[in-house]
Amino acid sequence: MPVQKREIFGWAMYDFANSAFATTILAVIFNQYFATIVAGGERGIELFGFRLHGASFFTFSVALSMAISAVLAPFLGAVADASASKKRFLMTFCYTAILFTSLLYFVHTGNYWRGAIFFIIANIGFAGGNVYYNAFLLEISTDDNIGRISGLGWALGYIGGGALLGINLIMLKYPEWLGFPTGYFTVQDCFFSVAIWWFVFSLPTFLFLRERSQKVLPRSGKSYFSEGYQRLQHTFRRIRTFRELTKFLIAFLIYNDGIETVIVMASIFGADVLGMKTNELILFFLMVQGIAFLGSMIFGFLADAIGSKRTVMISLGIWSLIVLWAFQLGIIWDPKTEYWILGALVAIVLGGSQAASRSLQGIFTPDANSAEFFAFFGVSGKFASIFGPLIYGILIAITGSVQSGVLSVLLFFVVGMVILWTVNEKKGMEEKERPVI
Secondary structure: OOOOHHHHHHHHHHHHHHHHHHHHHHHHOHHHHHHHHHOOOOOOEEEOOEEEOHHHHHHHHHHHHHHHHHHHHHHHHHHHHHHOOHHHHHHHHHHHHHHHHHHHHHOOOOOHHHHHHHHHHHHHHHHHHHHHHHHHHHHOOOOOOHHHHHHHHHHHHHHHHHHHHHHHHHHHHOHHHHOOOOOOOOHHHHHHHHHHHHHHHOHHHHHHOOOOOOOOOOOOOOOHHHHHHHHHHHHHHHHHHOHHHHHHHHHHHHHHHHHHHHHHHHHHHHHHHOOOOHHHHHHHHHHHHHHHHHHHHHHHHHHHHHOHHHHHHHHHHHHHHHHHHHHOOOOOOOHHHHHHHHHHHHHHHHHHHHHHHHHHHHHHOOHHHHHHHHHHHHHHHHHHHHHHHHHHHHHHHHHOOOHHHOOHHHHHHHHHHHHHHOOOHHHHHHHHOOOOO
């Protein structure tokens, strides 16, 4: 059955909906609130007899949530393919994340264990849902338009995340615009607004997006979980035959370390190193969201025009220059001015590099195993979310300085770029035609 435009719209709206979590919770408000207020900032907390910087405690929470997601994703992806239930799994992870995001409303100063537990579960739901959301991309696109559709999803994500972030700024700074007295809203209200936004704007996804894959009946006496486990074992054995896909996943694992670390640490860096307040950080990320919308669309078209691999390589070169400049922040103008300039450069490549990566994964992935293979793609991203923030957190714990580990991010971009250079797109597309099952 032909793909209808409303299905593409419904698919892209999930990015519009859940990007509120990526911005308000992961990137801008909750992360720096948790690191500096809930977990004590530089004063930190006592953990197993050690004094731990609040930023380190947050990055360790991110790493743990991603480790759990990385373990679950391949198996559940295989189950979803066998039972043709990607949409059902997406709903389960989505609503779990929404529930625990709403519970962040009850996290206040000193509630670092409560906040960590609620955040970890919410982040598992956020990351797990993205596995199935990404897998649907193959069902609604072709090799000719996958870059544009992938870019559309990222672009709407930046609009959605930026729109709620703008509302959060009004809630905190200008509540009278909404008819409320000064000081009426707190950051906890912003966290709750993410849950409401996510719930409302994900409805088009579940109303319009169709499950097009077919169930594979499990063998006699076996459940879909058993069938999924056997499919996963089989894929692990065969994945080595997809040499170009395997090389890409290794490269993505490494360079996405750098990207995820920048996303998680940017507002903490601004608050700790530059002394930026929450209102300033929201304005900064609103600027990032606006430019990133254009960047993701441009890079989506660029991926279709010159190839996804070349597009990712260009973005990684820009990422490397950004990290070098951040290490020498203040070399030309004052540090805060340069931080805003770096934010604009990050915005240009942020969505573009990830959209082009998703497109490259898509053209290498067999249609019949989309959730399963996108789970491997998700695992690469999740392991990136483990090691990047973990290494950064360890450096902060050792040195006591948030700025001390910024140059280490460069290594991820350079090594990832070198490995990606060896990937052959033509061979990868030929390998795609080999059946996995």
